[in-house]
Structure formats: structure tokens, C-alpha cells
Amino acid sequence: MAADALTGGHDQTGSRHRLIAKPGTWLVWGGVVLFFICLAGVIFSVAVDSFATRWFGSWWPQGLTTHWYSDAWSSFNLSQLMTVTGEVALVVVVVSVLIGVPASYVLARRQFPGKKLVMLLFLLPVLIPPITYGIPLATLLYKVHLAGRLSGVILANLVPSVPFVVLTMTPFIEQVDPKIEAAARMCGARTTSVFTRVLAPLLVPGVLAAGILVLVRTVGMFDLTFLTAGPSSQTLVVALYYSVFSAGIRAQQSIDSMAVIYTASMMVLLIIALRFVNPTQLVTRMKEEVAG
């Protein structure tokens, strides 16, 4: 309503404003279009190449084929990679929700000495790039012989996921009216039943949103998985990186077809996520936490 009035107000302020604003508007939209053209160029280069028989220096490949996809499936052992990626992501989601949601309940509802310190502990992993704490963490995990296995990869991926759940769930729980819990207690509900029968149903949308975002982040997480994974515990991203970095062993098209498979699966995940979460709102909620 207010926004409509604002744009209406723009038009009514007369031709002087529109004349000044117009080149700026064109410049802005031109920039957006240019960004999308480059983005499309990047994506289509890879997508077309993954279907190409041969493509050297011409506008369009000599012929199209789909055999790179079946090749990639067998030569990269894709089914095993997918299984590992799925296992890691699911365990990380479940554990980080189980650890994070109770913690965010306390942080949302209670005041206690040292609360700021606890908040800082949950904030630091968001503010420090993963590769920075990932190297000491991986060193430690190698020392206790957990790195190189699935459990090491899961533990490392939990480090940014638990704070992420806490930081997204705390504002969500804050907006649930505490009077509802008080009413339940007045009617004689014990703590367990307050949690399972009153709070849990109210928290389902928030938990779902946080869980899906953790899933997307974990599937896409490169740094920590790269530092801790062994040959049998690689996820899709890490396997892709190795195949590009040791280029020459595999055909370019084979790598590209795998990158397309990865991106397609990420997009499916993200489209599901966007059905539950509004990105701009989520960022606001998370940002307030970071700012506070």
C-alpha cells in the first residue's frame, strides 16, 4: 500500500523528476541485464559443452550427444557420491536441529549471566571464513583419526550448521507468544508436554526452513568437506573440484556434465527451500541477530 503510494507519488511530482531519474533507471536496469547476460553465458557455456561431441574455437559444437552423462555416471561413481552427499547432509540437518533448537529456545526466552558470551560463541563461526578455522579443525580431526571418514566430514560440517540453526531459530522462537506456554502450564501441562504438544507444532515451519537451508549449505559446502574428506567420504562438490584441478585426466565435457548434474540437484533443493522461506525476510531475521 505504502509502496504503491510512493511510486504514484513519483509520477505526480512532475516531468522534472522523471527526466532526471530516467537515465539512472536505464543504467540500473542495464546493469542488471548485463549481469544476467554474463550469468547466462557462463551457465550455457557449461551446459552446451556437456552435450558437445567436440568443441574447439567455434561458435557452436560440431555435434550434440548425451553420452557424457552416462560416462560421468559410471566413471565418477556418481551413485556412491550421491549417497555420501545425502548421508552427510541428512545427518548434519538432524543433529544440528536437535542441538540448535533447544539452545535457541533458551537464548530466546531467558536472561542469564554470560548470555552475551554464549551469543558471541555462536556468532564467531559465521563471521570467520570456514577455511580459517577449518585448517586447525582438520588438523585436530586427523590427529584423533576422524578425518578422512564420514564421521569427520559430518562433525566438520556441523560446526557452521549449529550456529546457523541457532541464529535463525532464536528470532523465530522470540515471536511465539510466551503467554501460550504460560497458559499451557496453568492448565497443568508439564515441561515435556509443553514442548511436545504446544511448542513443537508452532515451531515446525521455522525448523523446516532452517533445516532446508542447512541442507542446501551442507551440500554446497566446499571448504570444510575438502579439508576433512578422504577418498571414500567425498561429497559431490569436492569430487568435482578434484576432477577439475587434476584436469587432463578426464574429458572437459565429462566434468561439465557432472557440474550440470550438481547444479541441477542444487536448484531442485533451492526451489523446494524457496517454497518455505522468503529469502529477503530470512536475511533480515538473521541480520538482526548478527547486528545485535
Added chain:
Amino acid sequence: MTTAPSVTVLPGRGKASLRHRLAERGIDRSLALLAPGVLFMLLLFLYPFLYGLQLSFSPQHGGGALANYRTFFSDPYLRGSIGITLWLGIPAALFNVVVSVPIAYKMRGRFRGKRLLTTLLVVPITLGTVLTAEGLLEFLGQAGWLNKILVDLHLVSQPVRLVHNYWGVFFSLVITGFPFAFLLISSYLSGIDPSLERAAATLGAGWWHRFRHITLPLLSPGLAMTFCLSFVLAFSVFPSAQLVGDPSGATHVISIAAYHAAFEQYDYSMGSAISMIMAAIMLVIIGVVLFWRSRMYRGSTGGKG
């Protein structure tokens, strides 16, 4: 009659008091819910970090506690990685923030296709480093579409070199970082009450004055935060610097140096030392930006956010 209750209460108070007084200060059994989370973070975040700090002071090849740091700062190749990282990270983060502002500003309010546009802007997040890197190598490469267009339009006489150098990494940082910065800034902008600007418009302020004296000051704390988070993203450019950059030369960023020391030379002590230097630089820059932010207007922006 009036003194009787106090007499009965007093002895009881001595017994129940500790639990009661703790509960009054907010310490009771419900804090146990926090324990797994805090324990986990202490064990897997803080402890490895301190372990790394301690490890960095006990070098593998001897030479005293500060030997690793001395090696890092005396070797121009290693020392130079700090400059390379900052020279990539700061311009990329600034570019992403500065370009996002006018676009987010134009996209306020409701219009048709906004949801589609927002979704399109989120797409780069799904690309992942490898597809972005591959795409940039193919699209911007010597035989890529962009160079073909530029040559056919006679804008350049021979293909421009855009990958395997600074620019390749810069483009990859923009592609991955811009959507993120844009989403943050547009959510900050939606928190600023539009009626403030309309009030200025009725007083005769042009669009530039409205932006300069109303929106920008209210937005600048958000800009500072967005810059910090974009910089964190750009600071750890490890995969794209390896794939689209020139990892042993122009884009030998500090994360490559740390990885190389720890997992290729197996000098975990040196690797930890470089990570600690990385964390220190990171925190100094965030500290400076947040200090600058704390000196700005911090009150309500009058909007829903």
C-alpha cells in the same frame, strides 16, 4: 500478628535460598537445554582454534615460539599473499555492495515479476564454485563466446585474456557474492519507512537529496554489515583462486598458502600459524568497519524491519 509470618519464613529462606536466588538471576534447570549447543561449540570450534593457536607457537623445525610467524613475514612470497587477498577481497566486496544499492533502491515496493527477479538472483548461489569456474573458463576464455563477440564487433583486435589471472577470480567473486549482497541490502532497505522520503519530497527535496540525506544515512549501518559479510565470503576465495586464477602467482591468496603449508608440506604448525594470521586480519577489518558503524546513527529506521 504482623511479625508472625516473617518469623516462620526466615528459617525456610536459609534452605531454599540458593536455588531460589540462582533462579532469580536466571540460572535454573532449563539452562541445561543450552548445554549441548555450548558444549559442541566449545569442543569443535573453540578448542580446535586454541589448539591451532598453540600449535602455531610450537614450530616443527624448531627455532623458538615465533619461528613460523617470522618465516611468514620474512618470505616475500608468503607475505605478499596478504596483499593479494586484500587486493581481491576488498574491491570485490565494495563492488558488490556499491552496485547492489541502486538496484535494490529501484526494486523497492511491489511490481510485476519481482519474485521472479529475486529467484533469478538467487540462482548463482546454486551454481557452486566448480560450475562457475568452468563456465568462466569457457565463456571468458580465449575461444569463448565473449571474446568472439568482442572480436567480431571490432572492439578488440585479438582475444582479451580474462581468466587464469586476477580478473577471472574477481568475476567469480562477483557472481557468487553479488546476489548475497543484493538480498541483504534489499532487506535493509525494506526496513526503512518510505514515508520519511515522501516527507522530504513534499518539502521539495530532489531524488539525489532524498537519497543522500535520508536513505543513505539510515542505510549505512546495513551497508557496513553487508560489506563485512561480503568480505568474509571474498576473503576465503580458495577454490576459485585455484581454478580460475593463477594460484602460484597473481592470485596466490593467503588461504592457498595456508592449505599448501598444512596439507601439501604436512607442516601443520605453519598451516595453523597462517590460519591464525588470516583470522587476525579478518577480525581487524571487521572491527574497523564495526567501529565506524558504531559511530553512525543506530536508532529506529521507522520501518517494519
